[in-house]
């Protein structure tokens with residue numbers, strides 16, 4: 170148990186994706202704040218670490234399927250998976266949630282003044298995310314794929330990247346991840362943990378539920394990039410330059 174408490178929450182999810190669901194249940198942030206130990210994360214949330222570890226052991230008892238181990242996928246496969254799964258999800262869901270949220274702000278904003286701020290911050294973060302994903306899809310991910318291909322066929326890169334080292338665009342993406350994570354931390358706290366008030370109508374309840382789902386997907390998305398794709402791409406670049 171002592172040993173588990175000293176592990177980082179991001180590292181635990183990297184080893185077994187199923188733990189992501191458990192951390193989401195207790196609102197433990199394993200992506201932007203994934204470098205904290207389980208002990209520190211539990212202390213911050215006022216959770217009993219023994220109970221969390223018990224639940225985790227129950228969850229991870231059964232053997233996992235290979236599909237839950239993106240740590241072992243080739244980087245080009247992982248980059249495509251992120252785009253097809255998570256970037257597609259953002260593009261599909263973000264405008265739907267925005268339409269619901271705008272309706273809720275218009276109808277209930279008078280009695281619930283926090284809604285205006287929630288609407289503004291959500292609109293801003295989805296605009297940021299769209300630009301962020303475009304940079305990944307147009308610049309960073311194609312470069313990661315060409316590094317991956319170069320290593321596979323044992324040939325040098327066809328063209329040098331427009332940046333000196335991959336660490337530069339990665340650093341920029343990590344800063345943007347932090348900003349998106351902070352925006353959702355704000356939305357979570359302003360909405361009382363996405364808990365609709367007593368007088369909430371169906372759309373209000375649905376919108377908060379959708380926002381919570383969107384946050385969960387965003388955390389998994391950022392985790393795959395920050396904790397798996399980016400560090401492995403930095404290692405790959407170093408191997409190729411050697």
Ligand SMILES: [Fe+2]
Pocket residue numbers: 251255256302305390394
């Ligand atoms: Fe992404």
Ligand SMILES: [Fe+2]
Pocket residue numbers: 301305342346391394
């Ligand atoms: Fe990203």
